[in-house]
Amino acid sequence: MLTLWSVRVPSLLFLFSWIFASWQDTPASCVSNSRDLVSLAKCLDTFTILPKYYDEPSYHDAQPTDSEREAWTTAVASLLSVDGNCTSLAVPPELEGTYVIRRFVPPGLPTSYCILVENSADCNGMPRGWGHLVVPEKREQVSRFLHVSAPHPKYDLGTIEQATVLFELSGAKSLLFAGRTRGAFMQSSTCVQASNPYWKTDPAHNNLEPFFDAFVAIYQWQQQQGGCYSKSCAFIQVHGKGGTTCPLDQIFLSTGLGNDPWYTDPTDYPVKRLKTSLKQIFPTWNISLPSDSKCPLVASGNIGGRYINSVPKSKVCLRPAIPHQVKGEFIHIEQAIESRKSDVYEAWGKAVRETFEPVCAPGMAVHPRKPLCVDGVVAEEARAWPWGYLHSRQGLLF
Numbered sequence: 001m002l003t004l005w006s007v008r009v010p011s012l013l014f015l016f017s018w019i020f021a022s023w024q025d026t027p028a029s030c031v032s033n034s035r036d037l038v039s040l041a042k043c044l045d046t047f048t049i050l051p052k053y054y055d056e057p058s059y060h061d062a063q064p065t066d067s068e069r070e071a072w073t074t075a076v077a078s079l080l081s082v083d084g085n086c087t088s089l090a091v092p093p094e095l096e097g098t099y100v101i102r103r104f105v106p107p108g109l110p111t112s113y114c115i116l117v118e119n120s121a122d123c124n125g126m127p128r129g130w131g132h133l134v135v136p137e138k139r140e141q142v143s144r145f146l147h148v149s150a151p152h153p154k155y156d157l158g159t160i161e162q163a164t165v166l167f168e169l170s171g172a173k174s175l176l177f178a179g180r181t182r183g184a185f186m187q188s189s190t191c192v193q194a195s196n197p198y199w200k201t202d203p204a205h206n207n208l209e210p211f212f213d214a215f216v217a218i219y220q221w222q223q224q225q226g227g228c229y230s231k232s233c234a235f236i237q238v239h240g241k242g243g244t245t246c247p248l249d250q251i252f253l254s255t256g257l258g259n260d261p262w263y264t265d266p267t268d269y270p271v272k273r274l275k276t277s278l279k280q281i282f283p284t285w286n287i288s289l290p291s292d293s294k295c296p297l298v299a300s301g302n303i304g305g306r307y308i309n310s311v312p313k314s315k316v317c318l319r320p321a322i323p324h325q326v327k328g329e330f331i332h333i334e335q336a337i338e339s340r341k342s343d344v345y346e347a348w349g350k351a352v353r354e355t356f357e358p359v360c361a362p363g364m365a366v367h368p369r370k371p372l373c374v375d376g377v378v379a380e381e382a383r384a385w386p387w388g389y390l391h392s393r394q395g396l397l398f
């Protein structure tokens with residue numbers, strides 16, 4: 001009897017919550033149900049479209065129309081311009097019923113975010129899956145113009161959470177998630193072609209995935225801010241590799257170029273600086289660039305990388321980047337599982353903070369111990385009272 005209960009009750013509960021979830025919830029419900037940014041990211045990921053979900057008609061229905069695609073790009077750009085006015089922002093009319101902009105204030109934390117999140121479950125109870133974008137609600141929360149993205153949920157395990165943590169710990173500007181697994185529609189992408197074909201729903205290799213439109217909008221927004229200042233700005237994409245792929249590298253960084261003298265010449269570029277910082281922080285790991293390792297995961301076919309590396313948007317499917325046009329702003333991180341685990345989050349945060357200088361909003365200043373932008377008075381106090389950590393901590397943003 002007892003055993004029956006313990007087996008049956010949970011499975012009934014599971015069935016119940018599953019039915020409930022599929023009728024009631026959309027990714028937007030995560031905003032009111034999450035206690036912090038990582039739990040929000042995990043909640044959003046429960047809506048990620050799973051492998052083999054689509055056939056031709058359902059993929060067609062889920063894809064944006066031309067006007068929806070344009071509106072999606074506009075919504076991404078307006079989210080990036082938010083500065084304390086999240087609640088006055090709305091998505092363009094074409095997206096009403098599909099996406100909303102929501103303010104997220106983690107209970108008990110001094111931070112707030114503005115999120116472009118899907119509120120539709122029109123595709124047989126599933127979202128359309130274009131992805132989600134998170135930005136700090138105020139400019140003063142931003143310490144570095146870093147744009148973090150995770151294109152391969154479910155396949156590259158732990159990258160949704162890791163991207164979120166890197167965004168938080170570095171005081172980054174934007175956080176972009178894909179809304180579909182790369183295998184959601186297992187038909188070959190006609191964009192980037194390879195002997196082992198990429199799938200249509202792989203946003204790193206198909207320019208028709210809305211994730212790519214968002215990626216482009218983020219880059220263009222950064223250009224409008226005067227460009228990507230190498231000391232404080234980059235586009236960081238996190239990936240995870242299986243244990244048998246490039247097993248000698250715990251972290252393999254690339255800028256989207258294969259092994260090329262670009263990596264070894266003395267010019268200072270973000271991807272090279274990150275390697276140096278990571279090497280100091282993880283001295284026992286192999287942290288490689290394509291010039292250090294035979295690992296083939298160089299991301300030369302990554303369309304977001306190609307675009308950042310000066311390939312015109314209309315050519316990203318066909319044309320690889322040209323080394324002399326590359327500024328190392330695109331940082332493609334391939335990693336073994338140990339590099340994605342929560343016990344190295346803090347170390348990773350430190351490496352990113354050391355790689356990129358803070359650029360604070362007016363009235364803010366760099367905290368002397370944890371280089372993030374905090375209220376100017378708090379920073380001054382921390383400098384004057386180096387032992388008064390507990391006191392000044394109240395004012396820390398993170």
Ligand SMILES: *[C@@H]1O[C@H](CO)[C@@H](O)[C@H](O)[C@H]1NC(C)=O
Pocket residue numbers: 081082083084085088089090
């Ligand atoms: C929000 O504020 C920013 C910065 O002041 C401004 O550029 C943007 O246009 C505002 N957006 C809305 C919808 O008011």
Ligand SMILES: *[C@@H]1O[C@H](CO)[C@@H](O)[C@H](O)[C@H]1NC(C)=O
Pocket residue numbers: 247248249250284285286
């Ligand atoms: C690092 O790479 C070398 C070969 O270059 C290998 O012998 C060593 O085992 C690797 N270390 C780790 C921790 O994987």
